[in-house]
Each structure stands twice: as structure tokens, then as C-alpha cells.
Amino acid sequence: QVQLKESGPGLVQPSRTLSLTCTVSGFSLTSYGVSWVRQPPGKGLEWIAAIWSGGSTDYNSALKSRLSISRDTSKSQVLLKMNSLQTEDTAMYFCARWDSGYGWFAYWGQGTLVTVSS
Amino acid sequence: IQLTQSPSLLSASVGDRVTLSCKGSQNINNYLAWYQQKLGEAPKLLIYNTNSLQTGIPSRFSGSGSGTDYTLTISSLQPEDVATYFCYQYNNGFTFGSGTKLEIK
Numbered sequence: 001q002v003q004l005k006e007s008g009p010g011l012v013q014p015s016r017t018l019s020l021t022c023t024v025s026g027f028s029l030t031s032y033g034v035s036w037v038r039q040p041p042g043k044g045l046e047w048i049a050a051i052w053s054g055g056s057t058d059y060n061s062a063l064k065s066r067l068s069i070s071r072d073t074s075k076s077q078v079l080l081k082m083n084s085l086q087t088e089d090t091a092m093y094f095c096a097r098w099d100s101g102y103g104w105f106a107y108w109g110q111g112t113l114v115t116v117s118s
Numbered sequence: 119i120q121l122t123q124s125p126s127l128l129s130a131s132v133g134d135r136v137t138l139s140c141k142g143s144q145n146i147n148n149y150l151a152w153y154q155q156k157l158g159e160a161p162k163l164l165i166y167n168t169n170s171l172q173t174g175i176p177s178r179f180s181g182s183g184s185g186t187d188y189t190l191t192i193s194s195l196q197p198e199d200v201a202t203y204f205c206y207q208y209n210n211g212f213t214f215g216s217g218t219k220l221e222i223k
Contacts, residue, residue, distance in 0.1 A: 035212070037214075044204065044214055044215065044216045044217050045153075045161065045204055045206075045214040046214065047211070047212040047213070047214070050212075094160055094161075099163075099166070102208065103149070103151075103166065103167075103208050104151040104163060104166040104167075104206065104208060105151075105161075105163065105206075106163050106166075106172070108160035108161060108162075109160065110159075110160055111160055
């Protein structure tokens with residue numbers, strides 16, 4: 001069955017770079033795109049970035065200068081890097097897969113909490 | 119596209135018919151989905167393409183709308199429906215609404 005699982009450092013100091021990993025199973029990254037979505041505590045959801053099945057990428061325009069998304073198909077992993085972290089980046093970070101090639105997210109990981117604090 | 123959900127908090131009784139609203143800043147062309155998120159969990163897809171019910175979702179959930187205005191309806195509220203509900207558009211980029219928190223009165 002389709003599964004996604006996020007992993008990350010938990011705590012990151014301000015101004016540092018965050019690295020997150022989404023490990024998937026039950027499907028191929030060359031067949032489906034994967035996105036990252038984040039949710040600050042008690043707030044709404046924000047789409048951050050996507051890597052498509054062909055390997056092309058898209059970013060939230062407000063965050064684009066700080067983001068990099070990539071993948072390792074041999075490990076079934078999608079990687080997200082975000083630099084210059086601030087306290088406002090404290091959030092639960094989810095990876096999610098579209099039901100088909102685009103549109104609505106049908107599959108989500110359980111999320112990984114990232115806290116930005118010194 | 120910005121999505122505005124109303125109300126932000128809704129309190130209703132078990133068995134009530136509940137309506138949640140989502141309004142886009144531009145035409146969404148029916149490319150709208152609804153998610154349910156319970157405390158501490160990932161969002162769960164309820165409805166896609168405005169009115170298509172995701173497999174396994176109870177039929178008391180339904181969606182409607184067009185243009186900029188969309189609605190999620192729960193025909194008979196159940197205790198397990200306590201959650202926050204988000205709308206999400208994929209017509210132009212990907213945007214989520216701010217959410218409606220649904221409580222039992």
C-alpha cells in the first residue's frame with residue numbers, strides 16, 4: 001500500500017538549514033509527484049514545494065529563494081532543504097502524494113515536527 | 119488564489135445538518151477539495167473535484183459549488199466528525215483555506 005514517512009532533526013537553530021526526508025513505499029517516484037506541505041502549530045496548511053514524476057520542481061513563490069527539493073529514486077526518498085530558518089518556520093512538515101499526476105493529495109505522511117529555536 | 123473559509127468556528131448538535139463555506143479570490147473552475155484533520159493527525163481527503171466523494175468516506179459528506187463559492191455539507195453530524203476542515207484549490211497553484219473548526223454543542 002502507499003505509504004509516506006517524514007524524518008527530520010526535530011530542533012534547528014535560527015539561521016541554519018533544515019533538511020527533511022520523505023521515504024515512500026508502494027509506488028515509484030518516477031510515476032508520481034510528491035509535495036511538501038507545512039502547518040504551524042494551531043494554524044492552517046501551506047504548500048511548500050513539489051517534485052514531479054519527471055523530476056521537474058515547483059516552489060511556493062514566497063519561499064522559493066530558501067528552498068530546494070530533490071529526490072533519490074534508488075532510495076525512494078524526496079529531500080527538502082530550507083535555509084535561513086526563522087522561528088516562523090516552526091511547523092509540522094508533511095509530505096504528500098497526489099492521487100494521480102496532479103490535483104488533490106490523497107496520501108499523506110504522519111508529519112515531522114520542526115522547531116526553530118536557539 | 120486565496121481561499122476564505124467561514125465560519126472559523128462552528129458549534130452544532132449531533133444530528134444537525136452542517137454547512138461549511140469556502141470562497142476563492144478567483145474562479146476555481148471546480149478544482150476544489152475538502153480535507154478533515156483531527157487533532158494530531160494528517161489531513162484526510164473527503165471530497166475532490168468539488169463533489170466527488172473519496173472512497174471510504176461516509177455518504178453524509180457532500181460537496182457543491184462553482185465559480186468562486188464552494189460548500190461542504192454534513193447531512194447529519196456525528197460525534198466523530200469533530201475536526202478542523204480545510205478547503206484546497208488546485209486550479210492555479212496549490213492553496214489551502216484557513217480552516218473551519220467543528221465542535222459538538
